[in-house]
Amino acid sequence: MHAPVSWLRELADVPADATGADIAAALVRVGLEEEGLSGGDIKGPIVVGRVLTVEPEPQKNGKTINWCTVDVGEHGQRVTEGKAQEIVCGAHNFGPGDLVVCVLPGGVLPGGFEISARKTYGHVSNGMICSARELGLGDDHDGIIVLSTLLGAEAAAALTPGDDAIELLGLADEVVEVNVTPDRGYCFSLRGIAREYALSTGGVFRDPAHLDVAAANDDGYAVNVTDGSPIDGVPGCDRYVARIVRGVDTTAATPQWMSKRLTQLGMRPISLAVDVTNYVMMLLGQPLHAFDLSTLSGGVGTRRARPGEKLTTLDDVARALDPQDLLIVDGDDRPLAIAGVMGGESSEVTAATTDVLIEAAHFDPISVARSSRRHKLTTEASKRFERGVDPAVAAAAAQLAVDLLVTHGGGTADPGVTDVDQRSSRGPITFDTTLPTRYVGLDYPQDEVVGTLRAIGCDVTDEGVAEGGVVVAVLPPTWRPDLTDGPDLVEEVARVRGYDQIPSVLPTPRAGHGLTHGQRVRRVVANTLAQQGLVEVLTYPFVAPGLFDALGYAPQDVRRRAESLVNPLSDELPLLRTSVLDTLLEALRRNVARGQRDVAVYELGLVTIGRDEPSKAPVPGIEVKPDDETLARIRAAVPDQPRHVAMAAAGDVERGGPWGPGRKVDASDAVAWALSLGTALGLDLVVTATERAPWHPGRVAGITLQDGTVVGYAGELHPKVTSALDLPARTVAAELDVDVLVAATGVPLQATELSTYPPAHTDVALVVAEDVPAAHVEAALRSGAGDRLESVQLFDIYRGEQVGDGHKSLAYRLTFRAAERTLTTDEVSALRDAAVAAATERTGAVQR
Amino acid sequence: MSGPNKQYDPVEVAALDPAVIDQAVADAVAAIAAADSLDALKAARLAHQGEKSPLALANREIGALPPSAKAEAGKRVGQARGRVGQALTARQAELEGERDERILVEETMDLTVRAPRRPLGARHPISLVSERIEDIFVAMGWEIAEGPEVESEWLNFDALNLSPDHPARGEADTFFVAPAGSGLVLRTHTSPVQIRTMLDREPPIYVLCPGKVFRTDDLDATHTPVFHQFEGLVVDEGITMAHLKGALDAFVQRLFGDGIVTRLRPNYFPFTEPSAEIDCQCWVCGGQDPSCRTCGGTGWIELGGCGMVNQRVLRAAGVDPERYSGFAFGLGIERSLMLRHGVGDMHDIVEGDVRFSRQFGMEI
Numbered sequence A: 001m002h003a004p005v006s007w008l009r010e011l012a013d014v015p016a017d018a019t020g021a022d023i024a025a026a027l028v029r030v031g032l033e034e035e036g037l038s039g040g041d042i043k044g045p046i047v048v049g050r051v052l053t054v055e056p057e058p059q060k061n062g063k064t065i066n067w068c069t070v071d072v073g074e075h076g077q078r079v080t081e082g083k084a085q086e087i088v089c090g091a092h093n094f095g096p097g098d099l100v101v102c103v104l105p106g107g108v109l110p111g112g113f114e115i116s117a118r119k120t121y122g123h124v125s126n127g128m129i130c131s132a133r134e135l136g137l138g139d140d141h142d143g144i145i146v147l148s149t150l151l152g153a154e155a156a157a158a159l160t161p162g163d164d165a166i167e168l169l170g171l172a173d174e175v176v177e178v179n180v181t182p183d184r185g186y187c188f189s190l191r192g193i194a195r196e197y198a199l200s201t202g203g204v205f206r207d208p209a210h211l212d213v214a215a216a217n218d219d220g221y222a223v224n225v226t227d228g229s230p231i232d233g234v235p236g237c238d239r240y241v242a243r244i245v246r247g248v249d250t251t252a253a254t255p256q257w258m259s260k261r262l263t264q265l266g267m268r269p270i271s272l273a274v275d276v277t278n279y280v281m282m283l284l285g286q287p288l289h290a291f292d293l294s295t296l297s298g299g300v301g302t303r304r305a306r307p308g309e310k311l312t313t314l315d316d317v318a319r320a321l322d323p324q325d326l327l328i329v330d331g332d333d334r335p336l337a338i339a340g341v342m343g344g345e346s347s348e349v350t351a352a353t354t355d356v357l358i359e360a361a362h363f364d365p366i367s368v369a370r371s372s373r374r375h376k377l378t379t380e381a382s383k384r385f386e387r388g389v390d391p392a393v394a395a396a397a398a399q400l401a402v403d404l405l406v407t408h409g410g411g412t413a414d415p416g417v418t419d420v421d422q423r424s425s426r427g428p429i430t431f432d433t434t435l436p437t438r439y440v441g442l443d444y445p446q447d448e449v450v451g452t453l454r455a456i457g458c459d460v461t462d463e464g465v466a467e468g469g470v471v472v473a474v475l476p477p478t479w480r481p482d483l484t485d486g487p488d489l490v491e492e493v494a495r496v497r498g499y500d501q502i503p504s505v506l507p508t509p510r511a512g513h514g515l516t517h518g519q520r521v522r523r524v525v526a527n528t529l530a531q532q533g534l535v536e537v538l539t540y541p542f543v544a545p546g547l548f549d550a551l552g553y554a555p556q557d558v559r560r561r562a563e564s565l566v567n568p569l570s571d572e573l574p575l576l577r578t579s580v581l582d583t584l585l586e587a588l589r590r591n592v593a594r595g596q597r598d599v600a601v602y603e604l605g606l607v608t609i610g611r612d613e614p615s616k617a618p619v620p621g622i623e624v625k626p627d628d629e630t631l632a633r634i635r636a637a638v639p640d641q642p643r644h645v646a647m648a649a650a651g652d653v654e655r656g657g658p659w660g661p662g663r664k665v666d667a668s669d670a671v672a673w674a675l676s677l678g679t680a681l682g683l684d685l686v687v688t689a690t691e692r693a694p695w696h697p698g699r700v701a702g703i704t705l706q707d708g709t710v711v712g713y714a715g716e717l718h719p720k721v722t723s724a725l726d727l728p729a730r731t732v733a734a735e736l737d738v739d740v741l742v743a744a745t746g747v748p749l750q751a752t753e754l755s756t757y758p759p760a761h762t763d764v765a766l767v768v769a770e771d772v773p774a775a776h777v778e779a780a781l782r783s784g785a786g787d788r789l790e791s792v793q794l795f796d797i798y799r800g801e802q803v804g805d806g807h808k809s810l811a812y813r814l815t816f817r818a819a820e821r822t823l824t825t826d827e828v829s830a831l832r833d834a835a836v837a838a839a840t841e842r843t844g845a846v847q848r
Numbered sequence B: 001m002s003g004p005n006k007q008y009d010p011v012e013v014a015a016l017d018p019a020v021i022d023q024a025v026a027d028a029v030a031a032i033a034a035a036d037s038l039d040a041l042k043a044a045r046l047a048h049q050g051e052k053s054p055l056a057l058a059n060r061e062i063g064a065l066p067p068s069a070k071a072e073a074g075k076r077v078g079q080a081r082g083r084v085g086q087a088l089t090a091r092q093a094e095l096e097g098e099r100d101e102r103i104l105v106e107e108t109m110d111l112t113v114r115a116p117r118r119p120l121g122a123r124h125p126i127s128l129v130s131e132r133i134e135d136i137f138v139a140m141g142w143e144i145a146e147g148p149e150v151e152s153e154w155l156n157f158d159a160l161n162l163s164p165d166h167p168a169r170g171e172a173d174t175f176f177v178a179p180a181g182s183g184l185v186l187r188t189h190t191s192p193v194q195i196r197t198m199l200d201r202e203p204p205i206y207v208l209c210p211g212k213v214f215r216t217d218d219l220d221a222t223h224t225p226v227f228h229q230f231e232g233l234v235v236d237e238g239i240t241m242a243h244l245k246g247a248l249d250a251f252v253q254r255l256f257g258d259g260i261v262t263r264l265r266p267n268y269f270p271f272t273e274p275s276a277e278i279d280c281q282c283w284v285c286g287g288q289d290p291s292c293r294t295c296g297g298t299g300w301i302e303l304g305g306c307g308m309v310n311q312r313v314l315r316a317a318g319v320d321p322e323r324y325s326g327f328a329f330g331l332g333i334e335r336s337l338m339l340r341h342g343v344g345d346m347h348d349i350v351e352g353d354v355r356f357s358r359q360f361g362m363e364i
């Protein structure tokens, strides 16, 4: 919302030396965020000019510039002396004869841009023809300002080249722009902003709604307010004021001061009737609608739309109406407007209109908000109604519009005044005046609390003394529908004193538990991988439906069952990932595409397990705690989202250098990374032979807990997957369920006492069939060797003639140690034989 | 020297002739000095100290001498062998010293070559900043609470006093989970974790809720549809806005520097009342530089929103607003990272380029 300082001065006492910045600061203090400050930093000559000639000149860069001559009156190069101002202009929305705004050399535009004569495109340009944006009159920079369009032909006709455009357009006036939060609808008006300014500065506020308003009578235009299906029991319209002005010259010029103000507010003056309704809305916050009375059949009313009804709105769009839309209808039931949003074409005021019906109504914010959203139509009116318009100002707003039409359009006001007022009365808030002190932590004496509430327009009456404080009855002003409970009033008291007065007191909770076990495990997981050379990345969880085919998932694979979005960011990526690898592989690919040859990345994050039988999550509404059963259904409807960690790598895992060649990453690195997480957590993970998409069927290992619970998988990706996803050949990957690791740990590990007796080493070579996993052989050795086995290390794998086709020889070093003494050679041999025997029995191993 | 011995004159044993012995010593010393390597010295040792050396042979002759002559001859040969031995030891030490020097020179490596064989990886700076923020609050006695990213609409909106007609609930900001009307969304803030916490446990509650959140913004230099937030929630008896400011001041001082304070400005959020915008003093210029790029010359940096938990929210989560009050705040982690570390473009944070994470290492 824009607030010109000169206008604000009419409504509140603003010190003569107060700048726009001072005013903005005062408004910020009470909760209106400053959005911008314009004007004030402008300097002439900025004048009205008449374009004499326009010569288009195509340029080498493909643009066409216009070489213009402009009559700027007694400034610069004078036509009277046979020479017109020569200006280069890049815009094309004007022609010879148009009145424009020129800034001449020496002038300064908003933002401190000083204009001088300069050489450009082979000419000397003596100034600039200005756009609205360049003059700080809004964001319109499609083209330069043509004054007959901006101010209307009649107003433009009164202008002479050389006239001061600073005064004409109010450019010297500073305009403060503030952001209005959804609870402060009343600040979408000068009336509201002036009130807040006065509140902030403690100065006087002059309410522009205090004017002579004709009393309602029974002679007014027929208005039939009905609502067959109110939303949540709230009628769509609870007040409708209708006034008629007859014999208006709707082609009469809008007065210059009104055009100027509308321009300052970023609105384009259009015609007298429209400008008057806009002006009143900007001043009082009450949206008005003007109907051409001759198009009506003798009465208006409200009702909800019927299925299949249509209305062509003023923006020339034929709209299918929804039964929840509240309509303004003609006496014959024909739709005229979507209430509070936009009027229809059929009853629009035109140049031919002479009799005007003014509507000043109050509509249900929810009803207007829904219609506005449904029709994707946000208007100045809907913006205000959605946030709450002061229902008490309707009659004054209608009166002001009538007065302005009479004064500037030469009309006559009908004596009939319709005011259908069906507002329900609002109850007071019972308020403990010690609440602000208790809620804010700063002392607010009783008189200050009551004084502030009265200053914002509340009616405060004594209710009696309660325990430790005084309870009062507070009736908020009509323009503050947002004030409904104690804390709302606390905010008023706190903001008027100033939030900057609130002290800083550190709250001191009792001792906390620190991070949870799960949170600590995640840090260990993340750090362990980073310490081994992997780089953490974070990816978006959105995936394409075709991805699961590319990953080679079987038709029944549960990982295909992904949740999808109704409104994805991109139609190509509507699904939520079911594995972290789904999106991590793309990050790997991108790194490779950017020239990184050796990449190892990982990500920790949630995945979403698609629901078997999706149940709808109940949405029981606000303000009440749902019952336990509803809460249980809400929680049950949320899909499981376990936390996974995934790794992916391509290229060299060990770099080449002066020390020798590098080493390519391979499947065993992925397995080693996976196992390292177990090691870091004191967990002895098991590696199993398995098959699993998207991995190479012969190069993937399952990672499990000792009890067989699956933790995840690691290995080399299937060649079809790397080729489908455009990844380097031999890319390796792993994905583990971190929640499983968390659940498997957390119980304090019990230490084993260390033996100080010497270890005994013995080597065995075992020949097994090629398809026997080494992990099985090792497990058998361990079980046969018993407690005195300290470690088993596979140090060689041999294939060749000596072991025969389809076989391999696995060489292990067994290390034994006893807790209480040195083992004898015979004992070690016996333990080794027992280990080998177990391996033979379980895996068919033959000792070489 | 000794007089002539008619029975057996050592002079007559050629090997024991003093002149011969002196010559042997001189030969030995010359050979030792000439040895230019440890191997050459070894050869000289064999030749002049070995069993076949002239002095060893001379020594052997002593046994055949009459007792009267033995002592003198023994002394002479012994002294001679001693001199050879000393020369050997000295030369040995000299050559070994030279060898050691040479080895050190030969073993020189150019350690200015920075090329680790297995380079260290890195954490993502969003994770690092997030952990740092978590640690700040944990140190104040708070706990870290988490929740799902696909969340129920009720927990994400209604329980927070965001009615179905609230603009933030439209498709403009929220990702809805299919099918339409499922009652599920991608959470738009971590506030549902606050509600879950209040539903699950009794006050006092002091929790920080960090996590990933989703809004339907397009990715550009300052926006991303998937970003990270941390929200704080305190519910206890006698909690005031002064406590809110105290917690925020403590936080910014620990993350951005001692002496930095926050400023609250009135604002509106459905889930808090009173509500405020949080600004933080500019730690770069301290408000002294009108051209400061961090604060735009205003001296203040916008951090997020906060307020006293709306009593409707407390009621929806089963907390008695007559007995308890609370505050909540929400700030962006990406924004904290960008401000604290001068990250200029959101693309770098979200695109997963390893060069970005590698700049930060393992601690931030």
Ligand SMILES: [Zn+2]
Pocket (backbone or CB within 6 Å): B282, B283, B284, B285, B286, B287, B288, B289, B292, B293, B294, B295, B296, B297, B298, B299, B300
């Ligand atoms: Zn600064």
